[in-house]
Amino acid sequence: MDDKERAEIFINVHKGLRRGLWGLALKIGELDWSDAGEVQTAGRELENMMLFLREHSANEDEIQFSVLEEHAPGITQRDREEHRDLEYRLDLLEKHWCALLREERREAAGYQFYLEYNQFLSRYLDHMDREERDLTQAFYRHCSDPEIEDAFKKIVARTSPQDMTVMLTYMIPAMNPSERIDFLTKTKASATPETFDKVKSLAEKVLAPGSWRKLSARLG
Numbered sequence: 001m002d003d004k005e006r007a008e009i010f011i012n013v014h015k016g017l018r019r020g021l022w023g024l025a026l027k028i029g030e031l032d033w034s035d036a037g038e039v040q041t042a043g044r045e046l047e048n049m050m051l052f053l054r055e056h057s058a059n060e061d062e063i064q065f066s067v068l069e070e071h072a073p074g075i076t077q078r079d080r081e082e083h084r085d086l087e088y089r090l091d092l093l094e095k096h097w098c099a100l101l102r103e104e105r106r107e108a109a110g111y112q113f114y115l116e117y118n119q120f121l122s123r124y125l126d127h128m129d130r131e132e133r134d135l136t137q138a139f140y141r142h143c144s145d146p147e148i149e150d151a152f153k154k155i156v157a158r159t160s161p162q163d164m165t166v167m168l169t170y171m172i173p174a175m176n177p178s179e180r181i182d183f184l185t186k187t188k189a190s191a192t193p194e195t196f197d198k199v200k201s202l203a204e205k206v207l208a209p210g211s212w213r214k215l216s217a218r219l220g
């Protein structure tokens with residue numbers, strides 16, 4: 001059966017991560033290191049991406065991988081090891097960003113940060129690619145759609161509204177129209193009307209007007 005006919009595992013969240021990580025890569029590449037306001041804006045975006053990356057990694061380790069491990073013990077070992085390596089690199093990035101802010105002349109340190117960020121990005125892209133191919137197949141072989149969907153509900157239930165807003169701000173515009181309608185329909189069916197209204201308002205805020213019109217027309 002095609003991946004798109006089974007319950008969704010990594011597609012939407014990884015699309016959101018790619019959007020955020022690439023956007024930040026472009027921003028860091030063109031940043032004017034002598035402009036304190038620009039550096040501060042990039043720093044806020046970096047902070048949001050770090051929150052998203054750390055939260056996602058914990059969701060995979062503690063919820064999604066645990067579901068798969070119940071059926072196939074040890075199968076996520078390599079992915080868990082990669083998470084530890086990526087977390088270590090993310091901590092270093094954060095430390096180096098803070099050190100960079102203390103520099104008076106940031107041009108040279110800024111270029112070093114640009115290189116380090118892009119090295120992290122290439123490793124992260126490679127990691128997501130493996131999860132999307134190998135691990136997705138393992139999930140579909142060993143787990144039922146209700147088990148996969150139940151894990152998704154557990155993630156939603158334990159995520160604070162503030163953190164969810166950060167993640168959905170990247171995820172909603174990164175999806176294509178049919179993924180977006182599926183995601184919103186699923187949210188409508190599983191969340192409280194109040195939460196659904198918040199997600200819908202966020203979608204209106206973060207989408208281009210044409211994309212929002214398409215979505216709201218189909219949502220009814």
Ligand SMILES: [Fe+2]
Nearest residue numbers: 057060083131
């Ligand atoms: Fe992962």
